[in-house]
Amino acid sequence: MISNLLEKKTLRLDIYLYNIRIFKSRSIATKFVLTNRLRISGQVTQKPHKLISIGDVLTMTINDNIKILKVLGIPNRRGPYSESLNFYEDITPIESVPKKESLKPNNKFVERVGRPTKRERRQTDRLMGRD
Helix, strand or coil: CHHHHCCCCCCEHHHHHCCCCCCCHHHHHHHHHCCCCCCEEEEEEECCCCEEEEEEEEEEEEECCEEEEEECCCCCCCCCCCHHHHEEEECCCCCCCCCCCCCCCCCCCCCCCCCCCHHHHHHHHHHHCCC
């Protein structure tokens, strides 16, 4: 009984991220940790088997957004989302800088498929300098 309590105070990093529903599967969590985009209490880690304990601070970059989580507890299983919120605290500061607008170029392509019309061919010729 006592050894069981001692074992539950730490958990593998990839299993923890999977159990608190940050990632959809454990293999995705493992691949994320291997990409070197996660810090545990300020130190970059690249090992999914690193042990997490209560009080650790996880800093990660997901989709160009920084997310900072503080470990409040160690889950026994992957439960529902409402239950997983009890095991971490999101301490990400609210950014005062507005988010970047879409980085996609503003090119308009022809929506239809097929051969270009005579007008489109003339526009292409002008663009390419073949007047």
